[in-house]
Amino acid sequence: MQAKNPTVFKEITTEENEAEFQIRFDGSGQAGMLYSRSGKAYFVVDSADYWYDMIQTSIPPAKKCACKNAWFTVKFEYVKREEYDDFREVIIHLTCTECGKAKRIPVQIDYGPTDALYDKPITFCEKPVIKYKLQSATGYWDNAGLEKYLEYMCNMLGLKAMCWYWRAGKRYAEYVDTERLLAIAQKDKKDWYISILFMQKEVALGELIKETDGADKKGCCLKRDIWRNREMIELSSPLNMIGYGKLYYINLCTQFIDKGNVADKSDEFKALVKTMFKWLGENYKKAGNGYNTEKQEKVALPGNAGLT
């Protein structure tokens, strides 16, 4: 009988045989960068997709050992899925070059095929820091404020709405008309949306979905922050701010990273964004980057500053 979850290890060295690194890794374990003694930067496994998105808000600090040293030798442990030949997890093992203390960082791999992650565990990165134009707005909205925004996006701007939502303990993603969108967004008894993506032309659902059934077997999962690379505007599900009301985030960017460079989205999309912000300013009470409904007018907004 085959051993369950067999693992393989790989010592990490660069093409120039450098074997000591500093490491920056994001808190949710999705993207990281190694820096060699000679100052070269390397993406950790598949971090390239997410690294640039992450650093638009903040660059994670270099990891430090309890002894204050920040240099490590690095070994990757590849953990296979039970029923497939793919890897489901890469565990980064760090060993302090001063005191020998070990640290580990697990990285979940959520797609296949994954052979490349073993063949090429790190990838040289010429420009670890590139900034692009990221825009974010918030709204403290009551139901009427939410409805007004959704109707504007669908009926006035004529955008297509893709809704990712829960129903009876399962996640679904589908294009919906305005009436259905309003029903889901206002949380009728059955549905509870996770996010809504607005776009000028429908994109095949298969391009937006990462898995048709997530690791928890509770239905489909969308690709992470898909609106960043595509011409889409995302409305997040609301955060309930006790005593203040519901807080919504509108996420979009008019630039994106294309093969390591900043590229502009289309003029049409940029015009659409401009039109939307003008409308938000005319129809809600503006406070910082917040556009709020009347009675939430005086609410102090949580910081989202620094995003422009």
Ligand SMILES: [Zn+2]
């Ligand atoms: Zn140490």
